[in-house]
Amino acid sequence: AQSVAQPEDQVNVAEGNPLTVKCTYSVSGNPYLFWYVQYPNRGLQFLLKYITGDNLVKGSYGFEAEFNKSQTSFHLKKPSALVSDSALYFCAVFSSGSARQLTFGSGTQLTVLP
Amino acid sequence: EAGVTQFPSHSVIEKGQTVTLRCDPISGHDNLYWYRRVMGKEIKFLLHFVKESKQDESGMPNNRFLAERTGGTYSTLKVQPAELEDSGVYFCASGGTGGYIGTEAFFGQGTRLTVV
Numbered sequence: 001a002q003s004v005a006q007p008e009d010q011v012n013v014a015e016g017n018p019l020t021v022k023c024t025y026s027v028s029g030n031p032y033l034f035w036y037v038q039y040p041n042r043g044l045q046f047l048l049k050y051i052t053g054d055n056l057v058k059g060s061y062g063f064e065a066e067f068n069k070s071q072t073s074f075h076l077k078k079p080s081a082l083v084s085d086s087a088l089y090f091c092a093v094f095s096s097g098s099a100r101q102l103t104f105g106s107g108t109q110l111t112v113l114p
Numbered sequence: 115e116a117g118v119t120q121f122p123s124h125s126v127i128e129k130g131q132t133v134t135l136r137c138d139p140i141s142g143h144d145n146l147y148w149y150r151r152v153m154g155k156e157i158k159f160l161l162h163f164v165k166e167s168k169q170d171e172s173g174m175p176n177n178r179f180l181a182e183r184t185g186g187t188y189s190t191l192k193v194q195p196a197e198l199e200d201s202g203v204y205f206c207a208s209g210g211t212g213g214y215i216g217t218e219a220f221f222g223q224g225t226r227l228t229v230v
Contacts, residue, residue: 004156034218043118043223044157044205090157101147101170102219104157 002027002095006105013081014113021076021108023091032094033074034102035065039087047089050074061085081112116140120206120222128230132194135225139188139208146189147209147219148181152202160204163189196229203227 003026013019025031035047048059055067065076074091088109092102119138127133139146148160160179161171165186174181178197183189193200203226207219 009154036221041223043120044207044221046218046220049218092157101159101162101173102149103159104149106154106156107151 002093002103004091004093004103004105006089006091006108008108009106010109010111012111012113015083016080019078019081019085019110019112021089021091021110023074023076023105024072025074025091025093026072027093027095029095031067031072031074033065033067034092034094035059035063035074035076036090036092036104037087038090038107044090047076083112083114086110086112118206118208118220118222120204120225122225123223124226124228126228126230127196129198130195132192133196133227135191135193135204135206135227137189137191137206137208137222139206140220143208143210143220144186145209145219146183147207148189148191149205149207150202151205151224152199157205160191193227196227198229201227201229 005024033050036044037047038044047063048057050057050067058064063078065074088107090107091105094102125133144165146163149157151157159173162169163183166183180192203224205221205224207221209219
């Protein structure tokens with residue numbers, strides 16, 4: 001079975017500071033990792049994905065994530081947070097050895113304080 | 115290009131009533147998925163269609179939930195009769211023939227279902 005853990009329900013950061021939203025995963029095969037964001041009253045929006053290749057993945061709105069196989073982590077990062085980044089962030093995994101469905105974490109609410 | 119569309123965006127019904135949610139995927143996408151997020155918890159898989167066929171319905175919670183995808187186009191998810199624990203946000207996603215590998219699934223805005 002595959003699983004995703006987002007250990008922080010809430011992350012607060014001051015505008016202009018770097019932000020990190022943590023994600024760890026467990027899969028039986030090769031992991032395919034995703035970050036999605038949900039803004040208030042909006043649907044889930046794709047941010048970035050890791051399939052293979054470079055461990056540092058760059059995505060939309062200046063976000064990036066680093067795949068760390070030894071730590072089974074895929075933390076989302078941004079060098080300088082904006083108030084508009086405040087939203088609910090979901091990490092998800094899909095394994096080559098599993099059924100063709102995404103498994104999501106429980107979400108992390110990011111609040112960027114002005 | 116139109117995205118995944120879901121409606122209604124919000125539904126409030128009484129326990130015991132029936133509700134039907136609809137999802138219109140991106141045109142040409144064979145894969146259609148339903149997910150649900152119950153308050154504060156993870157987004158959980160419900161089922162997966164490939165065209166009009168149910169590929170995987172292992173996430174459907176019980177037989178009060180019925181999903182259909184007539185003609186391999188739009189899909190409906192019916193809850194009958196609704197219970198309080200069915201409240202949550204129901205997401206639909208669609209993907210091309212490659213599934214998730216090499217692509218991303220496109221999600222709709224969700225339907226917030228409240229059972230009172």
